[in-house]
Amino acid sequence: MIHVVFNEADTNVLKQAIELDETLQGEVIQIKDDFAVGPLNNIYVGEGMEERKQWWRDVLIGGDYEGKVDSGEIDDTKTVAELVGTMRRNEEETIWIWAAQNKHDVCGYYWLLNYMKEFQGRVFILYLNNLPFINEKGGVFYPNWLHEIPAKEFLKAKKLSREITLSEFEVDPDEWSKICNENKGVRLLEGGKKLISADYDFYDADLKKIITGDWQKASKVIHQYLSKAKHTTGDAYLLWRLKVMIAQDMFDVQGKVENMKDFEVKTKTI
Template sequence: MDINQLKKAISNLSEQEVKSLLHLIMIRSEHIDEDFPEFMQSLKNALIKREKTPNMKNPETIHIVFGASVAGGLKHAFKDQQTEEIIELPDYFAEGPLKHYHTPEGFEQRYQWFKENYQWDSEHAEWYKFKMKEAFEKIQSINPEQRVVIWTSSNASEQTGLRLVLYLLKEKTNAVYKINTYEAYHKLYKGKEEDFPRHTGELNIEQLRACYELVKMKELTVEMRHSLAKEGEQLFTSESILRTYKNGQILSAESNRDDEFIIEKLKEIHETQGKKDFLKAARLIGEVLGHMQQHTSYEWLEYRLRQLIAEGKVEYQGELRGMRYYEVKLKEALVG
């Protein structure tokens, strides 16, 4: 390795990048094992690669991500690298119908389900439809020579997204790689919190960059691509509107899966109140969201809260047009 190239690469780092790099090295040095020399070598290689990367008009690598926060983080991380392009699918694939999703009729059915059950306003609904169709078109127009990297994590949404994207790519011969950010994070930051990240969107910019530059990716084999694409195809026949990720598998779940947990959290809050009084729906949803084992969207939880109200298990006051506009408490029969 050319030590002068390494010096130049380090000197070109911003102050924030230097701080983040030092922080990563300090954390990793607390768990020195047989992988530590490989970690340091990958760090050096990443710095040299960034220094050598030329400015190009046509991107070499296409990153496919699920969610606006991941897309925004990666765009910032790659802002000076024209070799990288981001395709964002702003969908939460753990929730909502997927039957015939690969057809215009199936996509429209999913779109209408969200509009009706998640109380989307017309502006957000049209934005979602536009961004999803744009993403599908970009995926279909990926050039054969471009490398594809699909970002996922150990949750139902991103794992479902991985399978759906591989189904869309089934006729393409591109090299396809997968980054599981949960696994990559725990390889880099050994000894850190066990349940983090539940979703790639929970990682900051430097952590995203580290997952990409410092953890060796393996190309998906033809067999693995075919197997995961087949699982994606099977999802298009499912009637389920909720999915769970367990032991490496996508499983259909009953729509009331989270109802008892919502009720238990509401009971706990009532106990801390001293009296069983109304509380903001947004506060309850925030409490539930922060303690869920399965990563879940706040929209799904608010949808289930309204179902509990419809079933007579929860009382409310205010307007059910959005979680900021109403308060809830348990029916007296369920308190205790």
């Protein structure tokens, strides 16, 4: 059994769950890119892959995560190639894809599905779509992310495992192709596995609302956004959007506009 997740925190909690239940025993693999943002045109061929890599380089340059693209730390193409190789060599091997009700996981699932069709019957999905769980305090909650679920609750979650149907292998790639061909900058989850596209500046309006007439570090602005906004994304993407707006002279700024702790912003002085 091979478990596939889409967040580092999910990897950690799933490994804890495996320690509690030997029937879950297996390797845990993480798909690391965030396919909910950035270009998707021709995403499965060299040209599209390189376009996406270059976009991430541009987003991360001069920021807290600069160099990640070329460090070798994130190479989902290599990860999936090794996964496919393992499945071809061992016809008894199965894959469990774990996804929660968020755009990051759903986009990762759609991206991965393209490589899984030849293994239909051996690929399973555990999609925690609007399902209640018990938190550490004994209360009922609906997790948006796998890592919000206590490890012991994964023992119940495993009962949700089901085979990805032939119909899903036919219909879901069409849905993903439509999103890829739209090639906008942001994907949002409407419900279930239904995605919609938005422009690169989708988060800008709410980000601007947090900036006041007082100096605030960019890190504070971003963390406030992540704690309050209905629609969130990664801090690297928000830092990039903040820099784009600064380049458009929307705010006053002091400090070196690189890492999010290195500079401060406030509304323009009239």
